[in-house]
Amino acid sequence: MSAEDRLTRALGAPAAPAKDMRFTLEVMRKAEAARFRAETGRRLLHGAAIAGLAVAALAPLGVWAGDNADTALDLALSAGGAVAMLSLLRALRRPRPAWR
Amino acid sequence: MTDDDEARLVADARRGDARAFSRLVDAHQQKVRGFLRRFAGHWADADDLAQEAFVIAWAKLGRFEGRSSFCSWVCGVGYRIARDARRSHARAGARDFTWLEEQDDVGAGAPLEDRLAVARAMAALPDDQRAAVALCLSEGFSHAEAAAILGMPLGTVKSHVTRGRERLLKMLEASDER
Numbered sequence A: 001m002s003a004e005d006r007l008t009r010a011l012g013a014p015a016a017p018a019k020d021m022r023f024t025l026e027v028m029r030k031a032e033a034a035r036f037r038a039e040t041g042r043r044l045l046h047g048a049a050i051a052g053l054a055v056a057a058l059a060p061l062g063v064w065a066g067d068n069a070d071t072a073l074d075l076a077l078s079a080g081g082a083v084a085m086l087s088l089l090r091a092l093r094r095p096r097p098a099w100r
Numbered sequence B: 001m002t003d004d005d006e007a008r009l010v011a012d013a014r015r016g017d018a019r020a021f022s023r024l025v026d027a028h029q030q031k032v033r034g035f036l037r038r039f040a041g042h043w044a045d046a047d048d049l050a051q052e053a054f055v056i057a058w059a060k061l062g063r064f065e066g067r068s069s070f071c072s073w074v075c076g077v078g079y080r081i082a083r084d085a086r087r088s089h090a091r092a093g094a095r096d097f098t099w100l101e102e103q104d105d106v107g108a109g110a111p112l113e114d115r116l117a118v119a120r121a122m123a124a125l126p127d128d129q130r131a132a133v134a135l136c137l138s139e140g141f142s143h144a145e146a147a148a149i150l151g152m153p154l155g156t157v158k159s160h161v162t163r164g165r166e167r168l169l170k171m172l173e174a175s176d177e178r
Helices: A003-012 A021-067 A069-093 B003-014 B018-040 B043-059 B070-089 B098-102 B112-124 B127-138 B143-150 B154-177
Strands: none
Touching: A003 B112, A003 B127, A003 B154, A021 A069, A021 B018, A021 B043, B003 B018, B018 B043, B018 B070, B018 B127, B043 B070, B070 B127, B070 B143, B112 B127, B112 B154, B127 B143, B127 B154, B143 B154
16 A cells, blocks of 8 residues: 555544543533633622722712711611611511411 | 534524534534644643633634634634644643554554554644644545634645645655664
């Protein structure tokens, strides 16, 4: 057999193994892991951006509360009372289970 | 798998259908793995690279324009990963031809000595030449497909294939004389 034929045969010999389901499963597992990492990173960035905005918005309020402590306390107590009243009303309006 | 089937699976996978993508991986894994085994030389690395290529393809499927086949596109992704990995880790020396010994001569269609000699000769070719030879002479891609995969002009791919083949032939003949 000539060297040409031998080269053609050697180059044409299959290099890949038979189809392997484990290969496909491993690809899908890695793809899901990569997608999860990307999603977690995106959520972390989103959370950090919102936290930054909240701090930037609340900083002037903190300064004002420091200067007007009595008014700030009154406002905080009024807000707390309003939340408690609303919670009580919602609890009273909730339908009772039939077995009671 | 027909072109229509493939286009449908690609469209489904683009919408996030993991089952459609896994069918694409299943259909094309042999060709991608075969090409990367010939290109990277080290079969375990080649399978890792092939997996990485499919994972990147899944993440960047929106960029696939359908100008080439899905298989060609993934081979191109795999080629770039493998080439960059070789450059950064200098893996050229760590070649492993044991996978050739696992194939029986009848199934492979060529004697083991010839396959080993050609694999060693392939390792000595420059990256671009080896990739062109692996795609066109081993995996059955056309010159035009190989040009799209490697991102090279058609004439360059043809010349890489011709020169690569000549060099392999010379090395095979030299190995006989030893």
